[in-house]
Structures are given as C-alpha cells and as structure tokens.
Amino acid sequence: MGIEMAGGVYCPLSPRDPQHRLKALIQQTKGHVILAQYQTKAKFYDNDNSLIIDLVLANKSGGYIIDTDQLSDTIVTSKNIAYIVFTSGSTGIPKGVQTRQRNLMGCIDSQVYIKLFSNKDTMIQMANCSYDAHVQEIIGTLTVGATIIMLHPEGNMDIDYMIKLLNEKRISYLQSVPSYVNNMLEYVEKNNASNLSTLRTLDIGGEKSTVQLIEKMHTYLSQSTSVWNIYGPAEVTVACTGHIIDRCANLINIPIGCSLPNYLCLIMDGYLQSCVISQEAELLVGGVGVFAGYLGRDDLTAKALVEIDGQLFYRTGDLVTMDNSGLLYYQGRKDHQIKLHGQRIELGEIERCLLNITSISACVVMKWKDDYLVAYVQSSHINEEESRRYCQSHLPSHMIPSIFIILDKFPLNANGKIDRKQLPSPDFSLSALLSSVKSDTPLNQFEERIHTIWCQVLHCDENHISGTASFFSVGGHSLRFIELYYRYQSLFNFNARSLSIGLFLQQPTIRQHAQLLQTLPSNDAQTIRWQSLVINEGKTSLN
Numbered sequence: 022m023g024i025e026m027a028g029g030v031y032c033p034l035s036p037r038d039p040q041h042r043l044k045a046l047i048q049q050t051k052g053h054v055i056l057a058q059y060q061t062k063a064k065f066y067d068n069d070n071s072l073i074i075d076l077v078l079a080n081k082s083g084g085y086i087i088d089t090d091q092l093s094d095t096i097v098t099s100k101n102i103a104y105i106v107f108t109s110g111s112t113g114i115p116k117g118v119q120t121r122q123r124n125l126m127g128c129i130d131s132q133v134y135i136k137l138f139s140n141k142d143t144m145i146q147m148a149n150c151s152y153d154a155h156v157q158e159i160i161g162t163l164t165v166g167a168t169i170i171m172l173h174p175e176g177n178m179d180i181d182y183m184i185k186l187l188n189e190k191r192i193s194y195l196q197s198v199p200s201y202v203n204n205m206l207e208y209v210e211k212n213n214a215s216n217l218s219t220l221r222t223l224d225i226g227g228e229k230s231t232v233q234l235i236e237k238m239h240t241y242l243s244q245s246t247s248v249w250n251i252y253g254p255a256e257v258t259v260a261c262t263g264h265i266i267d268r269c270a271n272l273i274n275i276p277i278g279c280s281l282p283n284y285l286c287l288i289m290d291g292y293l294q295s296c297v298i299s300q301e302a303e304l305l306v307g308g309v310g311v312f313a314g315y316l317g318r319d320d321l322t323a324k325a326l327v328e329i330d331g332q333l334f335y336r337t338g339d340l341v342t343m344d345n346s347g348l349l350y351y352q353g354r355k356d357h358q359i360k361l362h363g364q365r366i367e368l369g370e371i372e373r374c375l376l377n378i379t380s381i382s383a384c385v386v387m388k389w390k391d392d393y394l395v396a397y398v399q400s401s402h403i404n405e406e407e408s409r410r411y412c413q414s415h416l417p418s419h420m421i422p423s424i425f426i427i428l429d430k431f432p433l434n435a436n437g438k439i440d441r442k443q444l445p446s447p448d449f450s451l452s453a454l455l456s457s458v459k460s461d462t463p464l465n466q467f468e469e470r471i472h473t474i475w476c477q478v479l480h481c482d483e484n485h486i487s488g489t490a491s492f493f494s495v496g497g498h499s500l501r502f503i504e505l506y507y508r509y510q511s512l513f514n515f516n517a518r519s520l521s522i523g524l525f526l527q528q529p530t531i532r533q534h535a536q537l538l539q540t541l542p543s544n545d546a547q548t549i550r551w552q553s554l555v556i557n558e559g560k561t562s563l564n
Contacts, residue, residue, distance in 0.1 A: 022163055025122075028095040029054075031104040032117075033150035036061040038417045042115075046107055049117060049316060099123035105316055106153045106255055109366045109420070111358070113373025117316030118255045120153070127309025128258040129161045131281040135263065137194075137222060137249060140166035144194040145186065147177055151364075151417070153255045154196060154227075167194075175523040177201075178503055180208045181510070182517055184215065193221040198363035199230040200500050206241050208507060218243045226251035226260070227363035229351060230275045239268040252277035252351065254365070256325065256335045258310030262286060262349055276348040277341070284308035287334065288343055293327065296343075301352050304341045307334040359388045362498060364419045371396065371422065374415050375408060383431055385439055386422060393496060395447045396422035399431050409494060423496050464488050468535045474512070475531060478505045488532040502526065509534075515541055 024031045032050050034043055036057075043064055047055065055065050103122045107115040133139060144162055146169055148155035162169040170190050176182055183205065186192070195217075197205075202225060208214060217223075223238065223246055230250060238248055248268075253260035264278025280286045285307040288296045296302040311333050314322035327334050340352040357368045368386040375384045375396060383399035398408060405425040412421045424447050432443035464472055472486055479496050486495060492502060506522045509515075524537055 022160060025097075025103060025160060026095070028097045028101065030102045031156070033104075033106065033155070035149065035151050035417065036064060039414050040064055041415050042417065046115060046117075049115075050105065097122060099126070102313060104153075104156055106151070106156075108255055109358075109370045110321075111356070111367040111369035112321075113370050115370070116318060116321060118153070119313040119316055120156075120255075120258055121313050124258040124310050124312060125156065125160065126164075127283055128260065129157065129164055131283050131309065132157075132161070132260065133165055134282045137224060137251075137263070138162070138165070138167060142194040142221065143168040143170065143190060143192050144196070145170045145183075145190075145192055146172065147195070147197055152227075153259055157259045158196065175521065175526065178499070178506070178522045178526070179517045180205055180503060180507060181212075184208060184217075187217055188215050188219060191219040193219060194224065195220055195222070196224040196226075198227040199225045199234055200228065200362060202238065203234050204500055204503055206237050209241055211511075216241050216243070217246075220246045222247050222249060224249045224251055226253070228360045232272050232275065235266055235272065235275060244268075250275055250277060252349075253306075253310070254335070254337055254339075256312045256337075257284070257306045257308075258312065261306045261308070261310055264348060274350055276344075277351050278349060279347050280308070284310060285332070285334075286349065287329070288341060288349075293329070298345060299342050301340050301342050303355055304337045304339045304349065305329070305334040306337060307332050311335050361388060361392075361394065361419065362500060366394075366420055368394075371412070371416065371420055374412060377415075378403065378408070378411055381408075383439065385431070385441060385444065387441070387444075389447050392498070393424065393447070394420070394422040396425045397431070397444050398425055398427050399429070400427060401429055403427065418493065419498075421493070423494075423498075462488065464531065465535075467539060468531055471531050471535050471538070474505065474508050478508060486531060489530050492529045502529075509538065513538055513541055 032052060034046055038046075047065075057065055099122050101122050102119050103125045105117045105119050107117050110116040138144065138161070142162075144158065144167060146155065146158045146162075148158055159169065170186065170192065172186075173182075176186075187195070202223070205217075209216065220242060223242065225248065235248065242248070248266045250264050250266055251260045252262045261281055261284045262278045263281055264276050266272070266275065287305045287307070288300070288302045289305050290296055290300075290302045305327070307329070311326070312335070315325070325336055327336060338355050338358060340355055341349045342352055343349055359366050359368060368388075371386045371394070372384045375381055375386075375398060378400075380402040381398050381400045385397040387395050387397070389395045396408065396412075405427065408425045408427075409421065426445060426447065428445075432440045434440040468488055472488075475486055475492070475495075478501055481496075491497075492505065497505070502525075503522070506525060509520075509525075519541065520537055525534060528534065528537065
C-alpha cells in the first residue's frame, strides 16, 4: 500500500523461488529498490539496491523524520502502472503482466458493485504473493474500508489455525482455490470443528470446481453464505466473470458465470467471428481490467491483445461455451497452458528449462490425472535425479515435475513430430517414483510407521520409500502435505504450537519427520492410535 501511495510500481517476488529465477526477474524489471526481510536478504546478496524492511521499521534513532504531508505531492494518474506480477511463459521466460491504476480500481469497483465484499467485511489475506489476487486482498480491502487479517508465516498451511481464526475473528469474506476449501471442509468434518458460520461470502476460483465440492460446501456453510465462482486471468486484473452458485440448483457443471460490471466477454472463433450458443470457442475479454501489456515484450502483447470495434480485448486462450441463459462454462485450453492446484503453468517454460541441459536433446512436459507434472526427456547421459536438481535450482516448486521419464528416443508421427499419444504412461506406483531415491539403510520401527502414513496420503500401497526422499519428489504436493500434517496431529495429539507445519516443510523426509515427532512426549492415546494405524495399514483413511 505504501508503494502505491508513493507512486511506485509494486512487483512481488516469492522468496521460495530459486535464486537464479529471482535474479532473472529482478533484471527484467530493472527495479530501483528491493524490499526484503532478514530471512530473504541472502537471496539478493549481490544486489546493492536491497533494503531490509526490518531495519526501517525498527529504526528509533530519529535519524530521519517522516513527513506524511509529502505524500500529497505525489502525482499518481490512472495510466500509471500499479503493479507487475509474473506468470509462466511458454518461451521459457516468465511474462511480467503490467496492471494500471485504473485497471485495479475498476476491478475493485466491479466487485464492490456486485457486493462480493464491502466496507463491513473482515477478510483474510490468503493468496501467495505470486498471485495477483493478493493485491486485491490487500489494496482492495483497505481501499473500500474493510478489515484485513494477516496470517503468520505458513499460516494458510495450518488448517486448524485457519478454522480457529475464521471463527474467532468472525471472517465474513474468504477467497480461495476450491481444492483448499475442500481440505478445510474435510478438517471440519473429521474433527467436528465449528462450522464456518460467520462467512457471508465464499469466493472460489483459480481452478475448475466440481459439483461434489459445491454440495459439500453447502452442507457445512450457513444458509446465508453466498458461494461465488469467480474467473479471471491476471491480464484482465483478478476477475472478469462471476456466478453465485444456487444451493437449490440441479447442477451438472459449474459455470464461471457472466461478465462483471464494466467488463465485456466475447466468444470468438479463430477468424474472430462470434459463435452461437453451445459452440466451443475462445473467450475474449474487454473492459476496465485489460492490462497494459507484458513488460518489455511488445511482441507477446501484440499477440495477446486485439482491437474489436475500437475496444481492446485480451485473448485468454481459454475455450468456453455459453448456454441459453448467457452463462459461460470453461471447457479447456487451446494451447498447452495448464492450471495445477490453482497455479497457472506454461509447460513450455519447464521444457525450455530442461533443454538448457546440454545432454537433453528433446523434452515434453504433460499434466497427468490433474495432480502431477510428468517430464519426458530424450537423453542417454542424464538420470532423473540430475534433471530434478536442475529444475529445483531454476524453477519455483509448483513447476517441478513429480516424475521424469528418460527415453533414448521419442516416438514420432508420420510428420516427424513427437507423437505424444505414444509416450509411455507414467507409473505412479511408488516403486517407479522412487527408482532414483531408494536407500540401502533400512527404516527403524518408528520410521516404518511414518512410512505407512506417507503411503496412505500418497494413495499407494508400495513399500519402497527411501527415508531420505523428499515428500515432494515422490508425488506429493502442498495440499497433500497439509493432509499429511493433520494425520500426524491426529495420531500424535499435538498442535501447531508444539510442532508447526513449517518445521516439517523444511525437513520433508521420513527420517526427518520421525526425528521431529519423537521430540513429542509419548502418551497412551498415541499407542491406541498407532494400533488403529497398524490394523488399517494399507487403507487410505484412519479411524
């Protein structure tokens, strides 16, 4: 908020990203100042423009005087760039989406107009800074005069903490991806926790929702809670369509709704001709939220924006259909861009990263079963572990493939192109996933018990997980890690104050988890729970 008030351009970077990537993004922005905390200062050790926020906030020497009246001298116009967020780029280089002040204010105005949130609401800052939604959560909330609750570090990974916060702070508006809401509702169900009765609005988006999840939401939410399905790429500023999901409607598919106020949605074919009802075609979005262009990439901007009747429209690349009521339904993509656990990923960026390894001559990355990334690599001089390490040093965690399949030669079709249909299906049994991380050191009795829990969370009955393998290298992801953490809490009867989820994230192997859990005092209840675990070994749920 301070950056915006001072007339600057806000560009959030995730400290979880590898240093190579952060350096490349900073060079792309040509930023004058980097605001960092002590914990993240090391990521920018070679940059003279970094400034430690902690020192600024803690400065009590009186060495400088802050004159708040000077803010009135700052001229900010609607054309100024408000913020830049980076999205995955098919060329291998992340794209900086530039959003103007008028885009941001217009988007917030549209959401307030439909009463998505108001100055009477209390909301949680949920989104990671990699999402443009977090800008809406912070600036939007404060602009309209609502109250915002900031989480402690890794707070959104701690469902118990989240549920308590929702009820204690009487949160009335919550924005989240559907899969995270599902985790919350499962926790409420299994732990007989308080229902989310204070919520006035639940705003879901970022990934496709299911009828089953909507039914579960309506079971555990108050009758007065409105469930909105919101859609919008970063290039149109957070959200451009929305729909209130009627709890009485007999739904087969969940619509992304119709245009929000001040937006205009068109369904056009490849020749930019309007399509008839129920015909699948590309969604184009015009109106107040259409972005200013990609930072330093006029070529990509020219491809993404098209002028129709004197108005700019963004070509989303999303395929949709429209029903007789004017509601839009998401059908898929016209390219290889995907959404994985709410994250937008250009598979081409991962492929180009791997092709930087000289021993790899060809590469294909695909999404498998809506839950995993699989990398097919053509090489005779590299193994899975080397490929994984390279990705970990150059890509954010959500873009690292769960499995690498090394082939001497790719299958080709009659045109000499890679035949994706002939690529071998990934084997997600743990024996295949762990071929490169097997350990000769046997697990002790306690570690074997932790191993059993891992198998249940990963939905696999195999018995080959190495004690030194990372949870995230054997098919795990953040949402499953949350499930793993709550299995631990249920079995060992501890809370986040005793052992936070952050400790388990920092030490993500079976042996490290066993060491952490063995620091807890033992009790009879744990023994009973372990007996239940042994009896139910191999099943996907515990009693």
